[in-house]
Amino acid sequence: MTETYRDELRARFGLDLGLDGEVPDDAWLRRVLLRRTQRRYADRPVPESLVRLLLAAAFSASSKSDFQQASVIWLKDRVRRDRLAALFPDMPWIGAAPVFLVFVGDARRLEKLGELRGHRQSNRTLEGFFNATIDAALALQTCTLAAETLGLGCCPISVLRNRIAEVAEILELPDKVFPVAGLCLGYPAQPGFISMRLPLDATVHIDRYDEAGLPAVVDGYDKRRDARHSIRDRQRAPERFGTADFYGWSEDKARQAMNPEGVGFAAWLRAHGFTFDEPEPAPR
């Protein structure tokens, strides 16, 4: 078994992944395997030229049909930024990060192209929404990897969708343009930590979807995670769920998911141009 990436894979998954056979050794891939979210930033400015470079990388991401349905709002104005940050007082990094970008799904521009070229179409379907979301998510992650490659740290911010009406007003979003996630960006103030991920046994299915082994795989993962970084003293809402003898990732996430997020987002999207209907069949 190859030793290449052994330490990085242990750091990410808490076990030996068992790569059979030789694989190319690459320094950038090592960084990807060790990547981590950063929420605290050094008091070191990020030059605008660097942000523009990262945005260029972001928009180099793949785009469905080359429709290019992602846009970014770069929040430079302090007043506007503070208004946005004030909506989320428990996430002070939204206001404190040296740079804050909002990656938006932009299903509007394609309709504008239709208007400009005299081929009017509607992009209000689930397909239109989904394609724009994916484009924005790919751009977000490409920006993140580019930033981390150059030693910056990032934190995506999807909580924006929990206050969609206020956020849309601050960003002056027109119909069919919606936030996928914000992105805090800056030089990290601390090393941060690598989140251990589920083993590929849980996330990769060969030839067909098969969840038969999930309970045992999750139990093992919970124990590995707990051994590295226990959260047993930070149990979520014990007054509601009780105090668990063993408190692992799966219990924590199951409890977290009991608090719905994004309430009102679907209604807001419907009020701002999306119907999520099936597309009309193409005229013959």
Ligand SMILES: Cc1cc2nc3c(=O)[nH]c(=O)nc-3n(C[C@H](O)[C@H](O)[C@H](O)COP(=O)(O)O)c2cc1C
């Ligand atoms: C789409 C997306 C949205 C996120 N939204 C938030 C957020 O609103 N606030 C926050 O503090 N972190 C947010 N995060 C960061 C995650 O909590 C973080 O990625 C997760 O804890 C795993 O850490 P890692 O990225 O270092 O593996 C978000 C991450 C993603 C990918």
